[in-house]
Amino acid sequence: MNLIDWFPAVTTSCLFAGALWLGRNLISTRLTKSVQHEFDTKLERLKANVREGEEKLKAELRAKETDIAALRSGALTALTSRQTALDKRRLEAVDQLWSAVTSLGTARGIAESMSIVKFEAAAKLTEGDVKAREAFEMFGAGFDLKKLDLSGADAARPFLTPMVWAIYSAIHAITMHGVVRWSVLKFGLGAKNLVDDEKVAKLIKAVLPGHAEFIDKFGPSSYFNVLASLDSQLMIELDNMLAGKEVDKASIEQAVDIVNKSHSLLSKDRTDAQSRDISGGLDGIVRGSTSASDFFSKG
Structure with a gap:
């Protein structure tokens, strides 16, 4: 193929x-x-x-x-x-508190007058001398405790810092201490431990520790003299509050201590009145949210 x-x-x-x-x-x-x-x-x-x-x-x-x-x-x-x-509301609270402070003006005037009085000697004198009682009554001429309205401060309290309220409480308590001493002389109650000076001294030392030596040295007659320092401290604390400065733990603890001492001085237990006139005269001290019957002894 x-x-x-x-x-x-x-x-x-x-x-x-x-x-x-x-x-x-x-x-x-x-x-x-x-x-x-x-x-x-x-x-x-x-x-x-x-x-x-x-x-x-x-x-x-x-x-x-x-x-x-x-x-x-x-x-x-x-x-x-x-x-x-x-x-x-805080601004309003500051205004209310300061109005209460200024409302204490006349009472502070009485406390100032009492700061230069030798209380024990005067108490002994007024106990048996009507004219002496009338003379001391003139110290507070026109002053009516029943017309003293401090309710604005109570309404402002929730909006105040603890320290502001503590200082105000101290101012109030110390002022009322002077008023109570004046009332003792006015009504001739005598120096029978009706005023608890030691409690007031403890309160002042809690608020102003730097004045402790001064208070110990000069006693009850010096209480009024610390009010100016308290006013200055109050202004500082109000400025701090309005500036929004935070309150530290130490300040809160100090404030609580001050308020407790103030309440001890301004408890609501009324003292046993020796007459209807005395009860009425002291009513302004012991009425309201705070009172001052603890200035009186219970014995």
Whole structure:
């Protein structure tokens, strides 16, 4: 068999192999493109879903930010309003307290007069001398305890710092100590331990520790002299309060101690009155939110 006889068979085989190769490439290309198209479609769908999720998340975050901003704004507005109202009330409280301090002016005048009186000798004298009692009554001419209104200070107390109230309580108690001594002379009660000087001394030392030696040296007649120092300390504490300075633990403890000593002096237990006139004269001391019957002995 010669080459010519093989030629048709070889040609047919080559053509068949070529067609097979082209068909396989065509199928492979189509499959690849089909898979690629499907992948691209799914990828685009996934990207679209991700973008949609991101937009939803952004929208939710914006909504939450709006809510948070509204809450924050509302809370800050409420806080600001409360603080403004509190600051206003504190200013009113300072005014009320200072009005109470000035209302004690006449009583302080009496206490000042009593600071130069030798109380024991005067008490002994007035006990049996009507004219002496009348003379001492002139010390407080026009002074009416029943008309002494200190209710403004009580109303202001919740808005005052503990130290401010403590100092005011000390001023009130020391002033009333002088008034009680005057009342003892006015009514001729005699020096029978009706005034507890030791309690007043403890109160002054609690408020003004630096004056302890002075108080020990000069005794009850010196009590009035510390009122000027208390006034100065009160002004300092009022300035601190209005400036918003934080009260430290030591100041609170000192204030509590002072107030406790003041209340001990100004308890509500009335002393046994020796007559209706004496009871009426001392009524102003023992009425109201604070009283002064503990200036009197219970024996």
